[in-house]
Amino acid sequence: MTDIILFDDERVREDLLPLTFTRPTGLLRQGILTIADKWAHYLPGHYSWLTVDYLSELFPLTLDPTADSLLYIAGHIAPTPELADAIRRLPAGQCLTSTIGGASEELIAYRCEKRPISPAEALSLPHILFDGQYPAIRSLLDIFEGNGEALRSDFVLLTAGRESASISPSNIIIGPRENIFLEEGATVEGAIINANEPVYVAAGAEIMEGSCIRGGLCVGPHSHINMGSKVYGPTTLGPHCKIGGEVNNVVFLGYANKAHDGFLGNAVIGQWCNLGAGATASNLKNDYTEIKLWNYPSHRFARTGRQFCGLIMGDHSKAGINTMFNTATVVGVGVNIHGTGFPRNFVPSFTEGSPTAGFTDVNPTKFLDIARRVMARRDITLTPQEEKMYLTLYDITDKYR
Numbered sequence: 001m002t003d004i005i006l007f008d009d010e011r012v013r014e015d016l017l018p019l020t021f022t023r024p025t026g027l028l029r030q031g032i033l034t035i036a037d038k039w040a041h042y043l044p045g046h047y048s049w050l051t052v053d054y055l056s057e058l059f060p061l062t063l064d065p066t067a068d069s070l071l072y073i074a075g076h077i078a079p080t081p082e083l084a085d086a087i088r089r090l091p092a093g094q095c096l097t098s099t100i101g102g103a104s105e106e107l108i109a110y111r112c113e114k115r116p117i118s119p120a121e122a123l124s125l126p127h128i129l130f131d132g133q134y135p136a137i138r139s140l141l142d143i144f145e146g147n148g149e150a151l152r153s154d155f156v157l158l159t160a161g162r163e164s165a166s167i168s169p170s171n172i173i174i175g176p177r178e179n180i181f182l183e184e185g186a187t188v189e190g191a192i193i194n195a196n197e198p199v200y201v202a203a204g205a206e207i208m209e210g211s212c213i214r215g216g217l218c219v220g221p222h223s224h225i226n227m228g229s230k231v232y233g234p235t236t237l238g239p240h241c242k243i244g245g246e247v248n249n250v251v252f253l254g255y256a257n258k259a260h261d262g263f264l265g266n267a268v269i270g271q272w273c274n275l276g277a278g279a280t281a282s283n284l285k286n287d288y289t290e291i292k293l294w295n296y297p298s299h300r301f302a303r304t305g306r307q308f309c310g311l312i313m314g315d316h317s318k319a320g321i322n323t324m325f326n327t328a329t330v331v332g333v334g335v336n337i338h339g340t341g342f343p344r345n346f347v348p349s350f351t352e353g354s355p356t357a358g359f360t361d362v363n364p365t366k367f368l369d370i371a372r373r374v375m376a377r378r379d380i381t382l383t384p385q386e387e388k389m390y391l392t393l394y395d396i397t398d399k400y401r
Contacts (some may be wrong), residue, residue: 005072008050029238030078071111074136092112108130144234151198172191210229218235225243229243244258248266260279265281266310267281291328312329316367319337320337334394336352
């Protein structure tokens with residue numbers, strides 16, 4: 001048995017804020033699975049985390065005393081068969097790296113004996129260069145831009161050797177039926193499904209009647225696509241999401257709702273978020289110019305070279321009915337937006353208010369009370385460790401408010 005530790009590359013982690021304020025990079029979802037889930041399919045072992053201090057109580061480094069070695073893998077990098085094989089064969093005392101764009105070197109993985117070592121220390125080990133391609137999430141835009149390829153890859157991984165549950169004749173299917181996989185307990189009735197790209201519907205999930213679906217699509221466990229929805233791929237719903245209206249190339253990490261009319265495209269939504277009825281986010285500027293996206297490490301809006309980006313929303317954030325978001329808006333953790341008008345393109349964590357009346361700091365006690373109520377609706381309890389993490393994060397994010 002090998003101890004496998006998914007480590008955060010600190011530079012990448014900061015570029016992935018606000019989503020990585022509350023989780024290691026390996027728990028980001030792309031396609032059907034999280035990055036950690038993908039690695040567990042390729043490399044069985046005892047998994048744990050190497051992340052920033054304030055997250056380490058929730059996501060600890062736990063070593064198996066019987067393990068024969070410690071294998072560290074960068075949490076923002078996803079596996080391919082070739083990469084997994086190269087890491088499997090990596091000798092102790094060496095690291096695996098790759099040259100990105102012919103210039104910078106990326107640490108992919110390293111293996112050591114019983115004594116844990118940091119990624120910085122690992123760079124002094126002898127290097128083995130991996131010259132193949134592999135998927136990775138290095139920026140917020142990568143999450144939805146790479147979602148189509150991740151869906152195709154995960155679909156093949158998860159359906160190999162398995163048979164789909166039967167598809168109801170009430171549905172209209174366009175394209176190859178073998179591109180639709182329903183787990184036992186999934187419900188799909190009266191939908192129009194274009195399956196030229198894969199569609200995966202997990203146990204307990206439901207696509208309601210009148211929905212128009214264009215793959216690729218993942219509907220995670222116990223998630224629901226409401227009646228009359230229009231969903232364009234590649235879109236991912238993590239577990240326990242409710243989706244309505246029009247959605248195009250969006251990744252919902254899980255436990256989030258956009259249950260009503262309104263448009264959302266080229267976006268990433270964290271856990272425990274809610275977009276009220278009619279909430280809409282632009283994903284393209286009126287003048288078709290390049291978007292700039294808030295970057296936490298530089299404290300400024302950075303050029304992206306892209307035209308399309310909608311809403312990036314951190315965990316436990318909410319938007320009231322008819323909220324309007326400008327193109328490429330970044331909303332932090334624990335934000336409550338309501339009222340008329342467009343909020344700024346960057347809304348700091350733990351703030352509440354409206355564009356017209358202004359924003360004020362959220363009281364931490366009030367935030368925790370709301371979080372408890374929201375999570376209780378899914379029969380999940382906010383733990384003391386999570387409370388401690390959010391209170392620490394409140395202080396960490398004060399500089400942005």
